[in-house]
Amino acid sequence: RRKTGVGMSSIEEIYPISRADLDLVRAFPKGFLWGAATASYQIEGAIKEDGRGPSIWDEFSATPGKVFQGHTGEVATDHYHRVPEDIVLMKELGLSAYRFSIAWPRVLPQGRGAINAAGLDFYERLVDELLAHGIAPFVTLYHWDLPLSLHKVGGWTNRDTAYAFADYADIVTKRLGDRVANWITLNEPWCSAYLGYGCGIHAPGIQDRQAAFVAGHHLLLAHGLALPRMRANIKSVAQVGLSLNFTPTYASDEREETKRDTELTDLFVNQWFISPIAHGRYPEGLFEALEVTPPPMQDGDLELIGAPIDFLGVNNYTRDVIRGGTIPARPDESVKVGPVPGACYTEMGWEIHPQSFNELLLRLYHEYGMQALYITENGAAFKDTWNGDGVVHDPRRIAYIQEYLQAAAEAVEQGVPLRGYFTWSLLDNFEWAEGYSKRFGIVYVDYQTQRRIIKDSGHWYKALLSAHRDAS
Numbered sequence: 001r002r003k004t005g006v007g008m009s010s011i012e013e014i015y016p017i018s019r020a021d022l023d024l025v026r027a028f029p030k031g032f033l034w035g036a037a038t039a040s041y042q043i044e045g046a047i048k049e050d051g052r053g054p055s056i057w058d059e060f061s062a063t064p065g066k067v068f069q070g071h072t073g074e075v076a077t078d079h080y081h082r083v084p085e086d087i088v089l090m091k092e093l094g095l096s097a098y099r100f101s102i103a104w105p106r107v108l109p110q111g112r113g114a115i116n117a118a119g120l121d122f123y124e125r126l127v128d129e130l131l132a133h134g135i136a137p138f139v140t141l142y143h144w145d146l147p148l149s150l151h152k153v154g155g156w157t158n159r160d161t162a163y164a165f166a167d168y169a170d171i172v173t174k175r176l177g178d179r180v181a182n183w184i185t186l187n188e189p190w191c192s193a194y195l196g197y198g199c200g201i202h203a204p205g206i207q208d209r210q211a212a213f214v215a216g217h218h219l220l221l222a223h224g225l226a227l228p229r230m231r232a233n234i235k236s237v238a239q240v241g242l243s244l245n246f247t248p249t250y251a252s253d254e255r256e257e258t259k260r261d262t263e264l265t266d267l268f269v270n271q272w273f274i275s276p277i278a279h280g281r282y283p284e285g286l287f288e289a290l291e292v293t294p295p296p297m298q299d300g301d302l303e304l305i306g307a308p309i310d311f312l313g314v315n316n317y318t319r320d321v322i323r324g325g326t327i328p329a330r331p332d333e334s335v336k337v338g339p340v341p342g343a344c345y346t347e348m349g350w351e352i353h354p355q356s357f358n359e360l361l362l363r364l365y366h367e368y369g370m371q372a373l374y375i376t377e378n379g380a381a382f383k384d385t386w387n388g389d390g391v392v393h394d395p396r397r398i399a400y401i402q403e404y405l406q407a408a409a410e411a412v413e414q415g416v417p418l419r420g421y422f423t424w425s426l427l428d429n430f431e432w433a434e435g436y437s438k439r440f441g442i443v444y445v446d447y448q449t450q451r452r453i454i455k456d457s458g459h460w461y462k463a464l465l466s467a468h469r470d471a472s
C-alpha cells in the first residue's frame, strides 16, 4: 500500500495485522502480559567472562557428536555484551514483559559457596534496564545450565543439589526480590531429567531411566525447597511458579492397545511433573509403566513439592499422535505416528495443532485446578532466510502464532485464567542439540555480524501488541 505521507510510517508498518487479528486481541483481558522468552545459555555467550564458572552445557556442547556440527554456546547471540541494544529492541517491539533465565554458574561459579559479584551485578543491571523501559522481568532461575562442579558430584541425581539450588535461589531473590515480581524456579524439569539423564540427548548426556526419575525427584525437591526461601525475600505481591512442558498425546486409531499406549505416554510426558506439583503425588502407574523403582524420597518431600504456586508456566509447541502395538510399548518408546494426513509441521518436525493447545489449557485448569496460567513458551522454527537488507519474511511463523493465540483466546473465553503469553523466542539462538540450525526468533540474528533484524513476525507481533493496548 502507498506511503501515508512524508516521514510517516506506511499503514502496513503500523498495522500489518488483519481485521481478524484485531478481533483476536480483544479476547484477551486488559493487563494481559505480552512477552518473549529466552534462556541464558542460549543467548548470552561470554561463557568464561567476569568469573562465570563452567556449566554442564559448556562441557556437553564441547563434546564431539553431541550438538549439530559441534556448535556451542560460547558466543551464541553475544547478549552478555549487548543488553542495552537488545532491550531497546524489546521496547521497539512493545513487549510488556520479558522472560529470561539467570545462569547459576555466573552467580555461584562452583554451584555453591563463593558468590561471583560480577555475575549478580550483570543480572541486576539487566533487571534495572528492563524496569527503566517499563518491561516486566520474568526470571527463570534454572534453564538447564547446571554448574559443572555440582555435576561432578552427581548433579541432579545427588539430593544435595536440591539444597544447593535453594541456597542459589535465596541469594538471587535477596538481591533482586525488591524489583522482580515474577519468578520461575525451574524450566521444564522433564527435559532436565529425561533428556539429560534418561535418553541423554541433552546435558549431561546420561542414558539411564532410573537416574532420570531420581533426578526428576531432586528437581521437584529443589523447587519445593526454594519456594519458602524465595517467598521470604520477595514482595508480598510477587508471584512464584515454574514452567512445565506439555505435549498432548492423541490416539491414532480406536484400538484398545492404541488407547492404552496413548494413556501411558500421557502419564510419562504430561503427568509426571504436574501431578506432584498440583496434587502432591506422582501419577498412579508411572513408575511401573517406565519399569523403574520409585525414586528415594524422604518424609515431607511431597508436601514441599506440592506447596501452592501462584501460577503455572505452560510451554507447548505441538502434540504427539500415538499408535499402539500388540504388547504395551514402554511410554518412552511409544510409537509416534506421522506425518498426519493434511497436517503441517515446523522445522523441528513438530505438528502444528492449535486445537491440542486449547484442550491442554482447559485440562490444566479443570483437572489440575491451576488458578493462573502464563504461556511461558510457544513458537516455531522455520527456514528463515535473510537477503542482507532489513527484511526477513516469515509468514509461517505469523500464521503459527495467530493460530495458537486463537486457541488461547478460545480458552480465555471458556474461563481459563490465562494471564500472559511469551513467544519462544525473542532472538534466534542456540537450540540445544540442534545448535544454530533452528531459528525460533521473531528477530533474526546474523551470527557473522551479530546484527539483529526484526522479522515480519516481529513487526506483526508489535502491531498486535499495540492493537491490544489500544483496545484495552
Ligand SMILES: OC[C@@H]1[C@@H](O)[C@H](O)[C@@H](O)c2[nH]c(CCc3ccccc3)c[n+]21
Pocket: 039, 042, 187, 188, 191, 245, 247, 315, 317, 377, 424, 430, 431, 432, 440
Ligand atoms: O525447542 C525450542 C525451545 C527451547 O529452545 C527452550 O530452551 C526449551 O525451554 C523448550 N522446550 C520445548 C518443548 C519441550 C520439548 C522437549 C522435547 C521434545 C519436544 C518438546 C521447546 N523449547
